[in-house]
Amino acid sequence: MVTIFVLLILPLITTALAAGYRQARLSYWLTLLAGVTHLLASLYCLITPFNPFPAGWWLGVDRLGAFFLTILSHTFVLVVLYSPGFLRRMQGPEYDRSRRLFYPALNFYLLANTLVLIVQQYALLWVVLELTTFSLVPLMYFYRTKESLEAVWKYLFLVSLGLIFLFVGILFLSLSARGVVDYTGFLVGRMTEVAPQLNPLWLKAGFIFALVGLSAKIGLAPMHPGDIDATSNSPAPVAALMAGSMRSTAMLVLLRFYQVMAPTQERMFAQRLLICAGLFSLSVVAIYMWRSRNYKRMLAYSSVEHLGIVALGVGVGGIALLGALLHLVFNSFGKIGLFFMAGNIHQSYGSREIDSIKGLTRRLPWTGFVWAVAFLLIVGTPPFGIFFSEVFILMGMIHGDHWWLLALFLSLLMVIFIGMSRSVLRMLQTPEATPQAATGTVERFNLSHALGLYAALVSIPLMLFRPPALVDALNAILASLGTTL
Amino acid sequence: MINAFTILFCLTLIYLAVTTRLSAYVLILVLQGMLVAGVHTLAFFNDFAWSHVVVAAGVLLVRTFLIPFYIVKIIRDLDLRHGDSTRQYHPGFLIQMAAVVVGAFVLSNYLSQLTPVNVVPLGAAIAGMAAGGLLIVRRSLLLAHVIGFLIIENGLFLLSIGVQAEMPWMIELAGFLDLFVLIFLMGIAMNHLKTHFPEGESDDLTGLRE
Numbered sequence: 001m002v003t004i005f006v007l008l009i010l011p012l013i014t015t016a017l018a019a020g021y022r023q024a025r026l027s028y029w030l031t032l033l034a035g036v037t038h039l040l041a042s043l044y045c046l047i048t049p050f051n052p053f054p055a056g057w058w059l060g061v062d063r064l065g066a067f068f069l070t071i072l073s074h075t076f077v078l079v080v081l082y083s084p085g086f087l088r089r090m091q092g093p094e095y096d097r098s099r100r101l102f103y104p105a106l107n108f109y110l111l112a113n114t115l116v117l118i119v120q121q122y123a124l125l126w127v128v129l130e131l132t133t134f135s136l137v138p139l140m141y142f143y144r145t146k147e148s149l150e151a152v153w154k155y156l157f158l159v160s161l162g163l164i165f166l167f168v169g170i171l172f173l174s175l176s177a178r179g180v181v182d183y184t185g186f187l188v189g190r191m192t193e194v195a196p197q198l199n200p201l202w203l204k205a206g207f208i209f210a211l212v213g214l215s216a217k218i219g220l221a222p223m224h225p226g227d228i229d230a231t232s233n234s235p236a237p238v239a240a241l242m243a244g245s246m247r248s249t250a251m252l253v254l255l256r257f258y259q260v261m262a263p264t265q266e267r268m269f270a271q272r273l274l275i276c277a278g279l280f281s282l283s284v285v286a287i288y289m290w291r292s293r294n295y296k297r298m299l300a301y302s303s304v305e306h307l308g309i310v311a312l313g314v315g316v317g318g319i320a321l322l323g324a325l326l327h328l329v330f331n332s333f334g335k336i337g338l339f340f341m342a343g344n345i346h347q348s349y350g351s352r353e354i355d356s357i358k359g360l361t362r363r364l365p366w367t368g369f370v371w372a373v374a375f376l377l378i379v380g381t382p383p384f385g386i387f388f389s390e391v392f393i394l395m396g397m398i399h400g401d402h403w404w405l406l407a408l409f410l411s412l413l414m415v416i417f418i419g420m421s422r423s424v425l426r427m428l429q430t431p432e433a434t435p436q437a438a439t440g441t442v443e444r445f446n447l448s449h450a451l452g453l454y455a456a457l458v459s460i461p462l463m464l465f466r467p468p469a470l471v472d473a474l475n476a477i478l479a480s481l482g483t484t485l
Numbered sequence: 486m487i488n489a490f491t492i493l494f495c496l497t498l499i500y501l502a503v504t505t506r507l508s509a510y511v512l513i514l515v516l517q518g519m520l521v522a523g524v525h526t527l528a529f530f531n532d533f534a535w536s537h538v539v540v541a542a543g544v545l546l547v548r549t550f551l552i553p554f555y556i557v558k559i560i561r562d563l564d565l566r567h568g569d570s571t572r573q574y575h576p577g578f579l580i581q582m583a584a585v586v587v588g589a590f591v592l593s594n595y596l597s598q599l600t601p602v603n604v605v606p607l608g609a610a611i612a613g614m615a616a617g618g619l620l621i622v623r624r625s626l627l628l629a630h631v632i633g634f635l636i637i638e639n640g641l642f643l644l645s646i647g648v649q650a651e652m653p654w655m656i657e658l659a660g661f662l663d664l665f666v667l668i669f670l671m672g673i674a675m676n677h678l679k680t681h682f683p684e685g686e687s688d689d690l691t692g693l694r695e
Contacts, residue, residue, distance in 0.1 A: 123656045130663040137670055146681040150690050153674050157630065160667055164614075164637055168644065175600065175648050183652060201599060 003052035006041040007061075007069070007118065010034050011111035019104035027103035028084055034107060035077040038114070042069035047469040049476065056187070058121040063476040064259075065117045067325070068252045071332050072113050075244035078336050078451050079237045080106065082343075085448055086237055089347055090142075098142040109135040109241065113249045120188045122170050125253055126163060129217070132249065133159050139238040140230050151233035158216050158226030165213030166253075172206035173260070175199070188256055192480075195263040203261065207270050210257045211277060217250035219304045220277050220311060221284040231300035232352070236343025239296065243303045243335035248328050251310060255481065258314065262482030274315030275405065281308025282412040289419035294352045295345070298423055299338050302378060305416055306331040306386075312409065313393045314481075320396020321483050322474060323389045330377070330385035330459045337374030337452040341367050344448055345427075354423050359432030364443045368428055370452040375424050377456045379417050385459025487527045491609035491643065494520045495586050498616040501636070502582035507560050510632045511553050517613075517639045518549030524606060528646045536654035544642070547661040552635065552668050556628070559672050563679050565628055578623055585619060586612045593647070607647030613640025625686040627678065631671050638664055 014034040018027040044050060046066035053060045061069070083106070087099055112131035119125045133156065141152050174186060176199040181190055191198075215223035219231075227247075231239050261270040285305040292298045306327065313324025344367040349357055361368035377384040390413075397406040462470070478485060497513045497520070504510070522544040529537040559565070586608075593608035617637030621630050645652060682689040 121653075121656075123652050124659070127656060127659040127663055130667065134666055134670065144677075149674065149677050149681060153627075153671075153678060153690065156667070156670060156674065157634070160634065161637075164641055167641055171645055171648055174652075178600075199600070 001052070003041045003045065003050065003061075006037045007052070007114050008111070010037060011107050011114065015104050015107035015111060018107055022100050024084075024087060024099065024103070028080070031083075031103050031107055032077070032080050034110060035073060035080050038110060039070070039073035039077055042066055042073045046070050046473050049473070053118070056189075058124055058187070059118050060120045060189075061118050062120075062188075062480065063473055064252070064255065064480055067473065067477055068117050068248055069114065071248045071329055072110070072117065072245045075241060075332055075336060076106075076110055078455060079241050079244075082237050082240070082340055082448055082451055085446065086235065086343060090235075094144060095142070098138070098144060101138040102142070105135055105138040106241075109139065111135075113245065116249050117252060122173060122186050122188070122191070122256070123183075125256065126167050126170055129166070129250070129253060130160070130163055132246065133163075133217075136230075136238070136242065136246065139241070140234045142235045142238065143233075145233075148233045151229040155226045155230035158223065162213045162216030162223055165209050167213075169206045169209030169211075169213060169257070172202045172209060173257070176202035176206060188259060191260045192263065195260050198260070198264065200264065200266050203264065204266050204269055207257050207261055207266075208273065210254060211273055214250050214254045215277065218247050218254065218307050218311075219281075219300075220307060221281040221304060224281070224284070224304050228297060228300045228304070231303065232294060232296040236339050236346070239299070239342070240336045240339035243299070243339060244332040247303060247307050248332060251307065251328065255314070259481060267482065271315045271317055274311045276315075278308040278310075278312030278315060279405075279408065279412070281305065281311065282409070282416070286412050286415040286419070289416050290422075292423070293354055295354050295357065295423065295427065296339075296342055296352050298354070298420065299335065299342060302338075302416075302420065303331070303335060306378075309390070309393065312405075313389075313396065316393065316396040316400055316402060316405070317483060318396045318399055319485060320393045320400075321478060321481060322485065323392025323396060325474060325477060326385065326392065326463075327389035329462075330389055333455045333459050334374055334378035334384075334386065336455040337370060338378060340448050340452045340455075341371040341374065345371070348443075354427060357427040358430040360428050363432060366443050366445050366449045370449050370456065371424070372428060374452060374456040375420075377459065379420060380413075383460050383463070384456075385463050388463045487524055487603070488605040490520045490524045490527070491606045494524075494609045494639075494643065495612055498586060498612055498636075499579070499582060501616060501620060502579040507565060507626075507628065508557075510629065511556055511560075514553050514556070514632065514635055514639075515549050517636065518544060518547075518553070521548065521639055521642050524643060524646055528603075528606075540654050540657045543658050543661045547665050548635075548639065551665055555668060555672060556631070559628065559675060562676065563628075565626070578619075581619060581623075582616060585615045589615060603647050606643050610640045610643035610647045613637065613643060616640070627675055627686065631668065631675075635664075635668070 011034050014030040017030055021027065045061045046063065049063050049066065051061045087102065090099060112128065112135045115128040116125065116132060119128055137152055137156065140155065141148050174183065177191065180194050180197045216226060219227040231242050234242065258270055261267050281304050285301050288301050289298065292301060310324045310327050313320040313327060344364060345357060345360065346352060348364055377386055380386040380390045394406060397409065494517060497516050501513055522541045525544060526537065526541045589612035590608035592611055593604050596602055596607065597604045614637050617633040617640060620633035620636065
């Protein structure tokens with residue numbers, strides 16, 4: 001009961017209180033309380049394992065859901081801790097309404113995402129996924145500029161169109177179960193049990209529509225443009241939230257479909273589709289990473305790249321699936337660090353153009369340092385976590401004799417790495433015409449740097465020490481996706 | 486009777502291709518709302534349950550009343566009666582729409598050989614979804630995109646009847662609520678867009694391109 005209260009009722013209460021009281025300080029503490037307790041409850045459900053809901057309900061927390069709940073609440077807590085500093089900088093009267101809406105929308109975001117992660121009924125999943133879009137709109141429109149409005153419109157429209165495809169996928173999934181289960185049994189657990197009896201044609205059709213529809217929300221090519229515009233035009237904490245948790249939440253919905261495919265003969269079909277989606281996303285990023293002139297867009301494309309890698313890992317299967325799950329976590333860590341620092345850079349330079357950012361290490365030494373460390377994580381440098389997750393994915397390709405895929409994957413990663421390094425190094429090393437240090441303002445180490453550094457570094461002890469509880473949880477998750485190592 | 490309603494639904498799609506007035510688009514939405522509510526009621530007539538009545542009432546309330554009224558309000562607030570360069574009758578659009586409807590029924594007939602489905606409602610559903618997409622592609626006015634989206638949603642509702650996929654009524658109602666909130670948010674966004682892009686056309690939304 002306490003877990004249900006913490007996961008669902010507390011975010012609802014804090015949303016209402018933050019909306020009602022409108023005191024930034026109180027709202028902050030309430031939001032932090034909701035986030036920290038949510039994180040503890042998620043970890044508890046992941047490690048024990050514990051499902052606070054009765055079996056067979058429309059709501060339930062399985063290991064897979066608990067894993068994604070932990071990613072959500074971890075990202076959320078870091079974003080909440082970063083938020084007061086960000087809001088202090090946004091003091092103009094033009095931001096009054098946005099500031100008032102910030103904490104209620106943040107709490108509602110937590111609630112909506114939690115619902116997606118614990119709903120076990122496929123049709124209800126579609127309804128609550130739309131709620132996550134609604135919760136993001138006021139956050140994305142924080143700056144109230146022409147660009148942010150355009151980004152909101154495109155995101156709202158493209159994602160909603162994508163969700164129509166998802167609904168068609170759900171209808172086809174229900175069609176595949178005709179004569180096997182009725183709509184009362186349209187639950188993840190029940191559908192997985194009866195999966196071998198499902199009609200293969202409609203099952204495949206359902207997966208295709210779900211993949212296409214969810215691509216808009218996950219950020220997989222070719223449905224990624226709305227997500228790129230939204231992430232790059234949102235304030236730093238919101239962009240971190242989207243890149244660190246929203247995409248993972250949408251990925252879980254795709255995995256719910258994959259769970260049904262996994263015990264059937266159609267598993268190979270789903271895997272091939274995921275490999276194609278992953279490779280296509282990487283190819284698109286390999287082109288756009290070189291063309292991008294805006295560092296927040298560059299980070300948004302990096303998210304497309306990493307979710308593409310996750311899709312590829314799931315598609316390859318075996319140990320690559322483990323790599324894909326870890327990759328989701330480490331991508332979340334890296335994006336938090338990078339977007340937080342991107343917020344600091346934007347604040348100091350007043351520009352998102354890469355060419356306008358010069359002498360970063362001199363003007364903002366701490367931001368530049370954390371930016372560089374988070375960059376090393378995100379490109380997969382050892383000993384950071386992404387290096388290990390990518391090695392697992394490569395091992396999966398070798399075990400599966402996917403040599404052509406291995407070659408293509410490494411080539412695309414190299415092109416993307418060079419493209420991203422070019423921009424990041426230019427920002428760090430190009431000397432400034434009139435150094436800011438000469439004017440006497442020197443950046444001090446602050447909470448945003450501590451949070452960014454923590455997010456960038458935490459993957460190292462996680463991979464070095466591999467907590468047994470986490471290993472157990474990952475093994476259980478892999479088993480639920482039809483894989484044993 | 487279900488077939489008659491769904492064929493009428495297809496006729497509204499043809500009307501969509503020949504009309505150039507925003508008020509006619511709203512009328513089409515109202516008609517389609519009534520038709521899909523009627524199809525839903527008739528589809529479950531032999532298997533009466535109060536939940537079916539509630540869903541049909543929800544369709545009528547949201548799709549024929551709340552959303553069309555809200556769209557009329559947007560048209561008035563934004564003064565969208567004039568100035569849309571793409572609102573011209575074009576025979577090519579009519580030919581495309583007719584092809585979409587015919588193609589949808591051919592596809593539906595093919596699918597009926599694979600699995601038991603209601604051919605006519607399924608054909609109308611596919612036609613509705615494709616026609617909404619076509620409207621979004623052919624028209625550049627943002628409000629026309631919203632209407633195209635709603636026509637796709639109407640097609641989607643018919644699709645669940647066409648493939649005889651019964652959903653719990655609470656989920657159907659939650660879906661209507663989602664739809665209304667979505668249209669409400671789109672309306673607010675359009676109101677704000679008007680201050681930056683007075684024409685209200687998708688061609689203006691180019692500020693974020695690389």
